[in-house]
Amino acid sequence: MTDNRDEGVEPSGEQGQPQPPAEPKRGAMRYQDAESTTPRPPTLAEQRAMRRALEEQQQHEQVVVAEAERKSLRRRRVMIGAGVTVGIVATVAVWYAAATPDEVNAYCVDDSSTLATDENVCSDDYVRSHGGYHSGGFWFIPIGNGQYRSYHYNYGGTVTGTGPGRRVTGGSTAAPGSGTTVKSGTSGKTVQRGGFGVSGGGKSGGS
Numbered sequence: 001m002t003d004n005r006d007e008g009v010e011p012s013g014e015q016g017q018p019q020p021p022a023e024p025k026r027g028a029m030r031y032q033d034a035e036s037t038t039p040r041p042p043t044l045a046e047q048r049a050m051r052r053a054l055e056e057q058q059q060h061e062q063v064v065v066a067e068a069e070r071k072s073l074r075r076r077r078v079m080i081g082a083g084v085t086v087g088i089v090a091t092v093a094v095w096y097a098a099a100t101p102d103e104v105n106a107y108c109v110d111d112s113s114t115l116a117t118d119e120n121v122c123s124d125d126y127v128r129s130h131g132g133y134h135s136g137g138f139w140f141i142p143i144g145n146g147q148y149r150s151y152h153y154n155y156g157g158t159v160t161g162t163g164p165g166r167r168v169t170g171g172s173t174a175a176p177g178s179g180t181t182v183k184s185g186t187s188g189k190t191v192q193r194g195g196f197g198v199s200g201g202g203k204s205g206g207s
Contacts, residue, residue, distance in 0.1 A: 102179075102180060102181060102194065103180065103181045103182075103183060103194070104155050104156050104176055104180055104181070104182050104183075105155075105156065105157075105182075105183060105184070105185035106153040106154065106155045106156075106182050106183070106184060106185060106191050107153065107154045107157055107159065107168045107171075107184070107185045107186060108121060108122035108151055108152075108153055108154075108184070108186070109151065109152065109153075109154050109167075109168050110149060110150065110151050111149070111150045111151075111152075112167075113154065113157075113167050113168050113169070114165060114166070114167055114168075115159060115165075115166045115167065115168055115186070116151055117164070119184060119186055119187055121139060121141060121151045122139055122151050122152065122153055123139075124139075127139045127140070127141055130142070132148065137152055137153070137173060137174075137175065138150045138151065138152045139151045139152065152173055153173070153175070153182075153191065154168045154171040154172070154173065155171055155172050155173070155174070155175060155176060155182065156170065156171040156172060156176075157169060157170045157171025157172075158170050158171070159185065175192065176192075178192075178194070179194050180192070180194050181193055181194035
């Protein structure tokens, strides 16, 4: 009997067929080359998350800076209040004294700031003798048909124009403090003596 399994002859049948490559095992990790692999762009959700995280970080930084500035401002105010209060009070007192003159001129005017031709309309006695009255620094004189014309003093104003109908500009309707002497800018009589308060709203005589 001849033996067919001669030396050097490839075996036939299934043993002689080439074997397919082995399948990768499940769960095996695949590695990518960082230099040759293109990174995947972030998804819309990932972009929103990154923006939200950046906004939160910026808000946190703003809160920290604002708190630091608030504390610094509070410390400065405490230092100013503790160390400079006396100086501020002294400065205000000097300014107030300089801003308050010892003597002020006053002009009797009507409700349109026109200089009155007769200064007596700013006097209690005169106005009452003509059926009028005084209220809140204003004198009211009846002019007929139940109507009144009001007059008052303008303190510290300036007369403008010439002749009848001159007006007084600037000044104030509020009388100065009792330490200031007020004199009529028209007649020169004393309206208020310094240190004694208002002297009857123009009742005092000239000085």
